[in-house]
Amino acid sequence: MVNLRSLFSPRHMLVLSAALNVSLVLKIIRQRREKVSRISMEKPKDAQIAEESKTEASSIQNMHPTPSPLAVNGGDADDGRNVINLDHGDPTMYERYWQEMGDKTTVVIPGWQFTSYFSDAGNLCWFLEPELAKEIAQLHKVVGNAITEGRHIVVGTGSSQLFQAALYAFTANDASEPFSVVSAAPYYSSYPAATDCLKSGLYKWGGDARNFTKTGPYIELVTSPNNPDGFVRQSVVNRSGGILVHDLAYYWPQYTPITSAADYELMLFTVSKSTGHAGMRIGWALVKDQSIAKKMVKYIELSTIGVSKDSQLRAAKVMKVVSDSCGASARPRENFFGYCHHLMAERWKLLREAVKQSGTFSLPEFEPGFCNFFQCLFEPLPAFAWLKGEGGVEDCESFLKSHNIWTRSGRHFGVSPSYVRVSMLDRDITFVCFVKRLSQIHLG
Amino acid sequence: MVNLRSLFSPRHMLVLSAALNVSLVLKIIRQRREKVSRISMEKPKDAQIAEESKTEASSIQNMHPTPSPLAVNGGDADDGRNVINLDHGDPTMYERYWQEMGDKTTVVIPGWQFTSYFSDAGNLCWFLEPELAKEIAQLHKVVGNAITEGRHIVVGTGSSQLFQAALYAFTANDASEPFSVVSAAPYYSSYPAATDCLKSGLYKWGGDARNFTKTGPYIELVTSPNNPDGFVRQSVVNRSGGILVHDLAYYWPQYTPITSAADYELMLFTVSKSTGHAGMRIGWALVKDQSIAKKMVKYIELSTIGVSKDSQLRAAKVMKVVSDSCGASARPRENFFGYCHHLMAERWKLLREAVKQSGTFSLPEFEPGFCNFFQCLFEPLPAFAWLKGEGGVEDCESFLKSHNIWTRSGRHFGVSPSYVRVSMLDRDITFVCFVKRLSQIHLG
The missing domain is CATH 3.90.1150.10 (Aspartate Aminotransferase, domain 1)
Known part of the structure; x- marks a missing residue:
């Protein structure tokens, strides 16, 4: 016999109520949009295009x-x-x-949540929400684009912050000269400025990896598929002692064939280009070496004392929906x-x-x-x-x-x-x- | 006559439904906590203290x-x-x-929100959510602790990021030597490491401001009330050409008498210590000089391409509730x-x-x-x-x-x-x- 009491438990009522909420939210949004599109002649053309697009999308x-x-x-x-x-x-x-x-990815965050800096004090990455860590591993497993077993996950405010954390982690404070940071042209346009903006004594932009002849320690940035040209890439310098950072922001099946599970020393990903939520500013690194992961965490601690927990929560929810959407029980x-x-x-x-x-x-x-x-x-x-x-x-x-x-x-x-x-x-x-x-x- | 149709509009239904949701969420949370406190003997003592505290608080x-x-x-x-x-x-x-x-500060974020990097493309700080800007100005007006009129608001991933953005903004790429960064001891323990972690050629930690004798450009950090000792502070170096950064994280009436509206060149604040939401990682700077504000925005663009919009949205809501709680119509x-x-x-x-x-x-x-x-x-x-x-x-x-x-x-x-x-x-x-x-x- 069905237990009626459990059918009407707070949990069930919440699900019902949340579903109602979301349909109401969407209704209000749609009404607003219709209103916006009616008054769009008063707006600058650029804004008009965006608004029209939203209206079109919802229909x-x-x-x-x-x-x-x-x-x-x-x-x-x-x-x-x-x-x-x-x-x-x-x-x-x-x-x-x-x-x-x-409503599948709507999050509800009560006001008392996240007064603490800590997400998981016992974890190497103490500001990583456990739920996000779980969904990152699950998504990579579903897609098959990267190995997560035995890796440390470090979350960052977008992959930009993780790129800098990686430079900090791989270089040495007592080195006689800055490490060279190189990437094969055409390379991501932000690399030179992000590397050199603070005139760091730890590292220095070294330009096109194909023309790199300087001796001494170096870090090669391998973006694959590449931003801007979309080609799959390998490292080009191939010198012993070289350090590789793999930016795999675009290694997802909407952009490129997933030919194998990537298995590099340090791999960077971001929700901006995987699920499309650039405004969340959530990226993650999969890191083999524990001491490197620890230094990356230290950098993020010094620069921003962790990463928005609200966005981590949302990212986890969105990733779960993406993983579930690929399952056998999901509608194709x-x-x-x-x-x-x-x-x-x-x-x-x-x-x-x-x-x-x-x-x-x-x-x-x-x-x-x-x-x-x-x-x-x-x-x-x-x-x-x-x-x-x-x-x-x-x-x-x-x-x-x-x-x-x-x-x-x-x-x-x-x-x-x-x-x-x-x-x-x-x-x-x-x-x-x-x-x-x-x-x-x-x-x- | 009351328009019944408007009484049962989606908007009204949403408010009702949201209220229901929150009470259900709280009920479920309370049930979970009771469960947790029952099994707390299995947990480490430290976690036990925290959980008990939560249970106590809710009762x-x-x-x-x-x-x-x-x-x-x-x-x-x-x-x-x-x-x-x-x-x-x-x-x-x-x-x-x-x-x-x-439920007053509960936020509901649908899955389609924040796919864009941009919050307000026409604003100097293009990643600042307009709602947050409005609530920051309102809260300062209500409390009377800082002038916001004619200032640029720059949002950051906590005030730590804004501190670094300020160093970047005030220093010069073509300077013959790094600017000295000083603060009177006892100073905030993170300042030395956050300043020197990348061995920047733009700035360098110069130690206790009271013993600062080096010639050349300098930036003095004035934390008031001071972290760690709580005293109200003024700058101590007082040399012409010196640059002041005022960290006013604790200049709120729960900690210290608000004696006047602060009116400095660059003032830093954070939700961590004002509303208590450290996990949001939201800070803001009030900046007089437009060119300095622009350079700070550039730094945040290079280091994290903006700031979590989810947390900005939550911070705006929390600040609004704080401002409203101080109003005449609020319950004392x-x-x-x-x-x-x-x-x-x-x-x-x-x-x-x-x-x-x-x-x-x-x-x-x-x-x-x-x-x-x-x-x-x-x-x-x-x-x-x-x-x-x-x-x-x-x-x-x-x-x-x-x-x-x-x-x-x-x-x-x-x-x-x-x-x-x-x-x-x-x-x-x-x-x-x-x-x-x-x-x-x-x-x-």
């Missing part, structure tokens, strides 16, 4: 969307004067998936990576068509690889397009800027200004506007 | 509590073997107030600062009694000051006790450690090891256990 019911052709071919009113800002890798593309998932069309992979494939198809139509640019071509996660062969679908100006376009950033398309010049990545990096992760409406405008750019 | 109904005497005089079973850790300034004392306030016994001031006064009374009873230690004596916020005269009630060993106790930290009381030695603060810093902000049960044990320490 899409199909979980495997085909958003773009309609908008491109439809009667949109792009007169070329709106600024399309694709300079940053702002992952607002992901907003729609999470809207569709509704809710599979997070399937959904996002589909979206990226659509976008890359549209972009390649636009580039062809324009005739003024070129894009990298990728070899397909077999993905253990999807159990199929596919070509990489990077989070950034590494666009090259052809036919005499020497400064591609300025050229695109004259068409009100903001991108980031190749010179920030240590290469020629004929290249630009373009974010592929903005909201649908922005992306669609971009490809349409790009397709209409013709030289001469 | 206290009186908003102006008199927690300590009962516990001290009651049949508690402290055999002196439990470690009482008061080394860190972990502000868990505040947990109880927020528990009593129930819910006044946040009144509640916490009362608690601090109780604790200092107990501590002074224990010190007297022991005869082995001494404490600083403070002059009373008139507080504009409370409109009365009172003596400072610092967040730390600056305890001095007397009668031959030369190493007070080791001496107390032999009694299983963990504190921080004066040598970390640039002074004699006969001093220790003791946190006054731990949970009731820990604090009560501490004063009782301290009162029983007699030399010889």
